[in-house]
Amino acid sequence: MGGVDVEQGRAILHEAGIPTYETPERAVAAFVHMFSYQRNLELLQQLSPKSQVAEDCDRTGAGGVIRRALSNGASQLGELDSKAVLRAYGIPVVRTLLAENLNDVLRLVPSLGYPLAMKLASPDISHKTDVQGVQLNLFNEEDLRNAYHRIMNGVRERQPEAQVLGVTVQPMLQRVDYELIVGSRRDSSFGPIVLFGMGGIASEILRDQAIALCPLNRLLARRIMEKTKIYQLLKG
Incomplete structure (x- = not known):
């Protein structure tokens, strides 16, 4: 904002390594991209071990x-x-x-x-x-x-x-608040895939589901859930 009237000020900020934007919308968009970038970096560092199966499982x-x-x-x-x-x-x-x-x-x-x-x-x-x-x-x-x-x-x-x-x-289970679907399959290109989302008779109509590649840990599993609308209801 400000056009040519603020060119000198923008130049000073650029020299100091501080970004400037022509509109507030562009500034907000840049901030969102930075947030997503940082979040993706954190996810890349989440290297799941090959197996996190409990020792007492059969x-x-x-x-x-x-x-x-x-x-x-x-x-x-x-x-x-x-x-x-x-x-x-x-x-x-x-x-x-x-x-x-x-x-x-x-x-x-x-x-x-x-x-x-x-x-x-x-x-x-x-x-x-x-x-x-x-x-x-x-x-x-x-x-x-x-x-x-x-x-x-x-x-x-x-x-x-x-x-x-x-x-x-x-x-008959009583007081069921929400129905969920959790599934998996082996894709010919990507290997094991996990699915999470809203279950019940409306699941194929609403299609509130998210998928992710294996292996997973708790954080990565939570990220899958956060991509769905049903997750907001689960949080209360």
């Missing part, structure tokens, strides 16, 4: 689950196997049991208690809600029977060719 057990799934020709882990791997690495998961038929469902109730959630178990269907494959807040035997029939009817109507292993039954 890597052998997790590997066995994955190898068994691969030997069966699976391209992804089912609900029970996924939870077994998470449990092997010390990540808490809700107790989940497989029921092949309605009689099995009713037999499992005493060991789980009410309320319950019931989900379709099928290696061919990833999005269970598309076939009415998720039934929540089941408080009694009548609820269980109705939920089971809704799931089976939904599969027959929408994906009759799908392989159905039965249903999974688990205690």
Whole structure:
């Protein structure tokens, strides 16, 4: 600002190594770029060790689950196997049991208690809600029977060719504030990639997700989370 009237002053500042800008907007933009540059330098110095896995994790057990799934020709882990791997690495998961038929469902109730959630178990269907494959807040035997029939009817109507292993039954978690998605895959060019973002039935519509390359440490993992809108809600 100031144009030719401040040329002498700008020259003095330049000689002293102090930058000047024609408008406040350019000054703010330069400051933002400097901040981003410094932050990127800090991230570059975050060299994650090859492995930060806790010593008490069951890597052998997790590997066995994955190898068994691969030997069966699976391209992804089912609900029970996924939870077994998470449990092997010390990540808490809700107790989940497989029921092949309605009689099995009713037999499992005493060991789980009410309320319950019931989900379709099928290696061919990833999005269970598309076939009415998720039934929540089941408080009694009548609820269980109705939920089971809704799931089976939904599969027959929408994906009759799908392989159905039965249903999974688990205690209904109460007071869930937010649903999150955490995933990973191996890219042919970049190697292992981790994804974090908003979960639930709207996840593919809102697409509030961020990805990063492995390996990660706590700071780098936090940076991934900060790129999403759901992170602001998590902070409160």
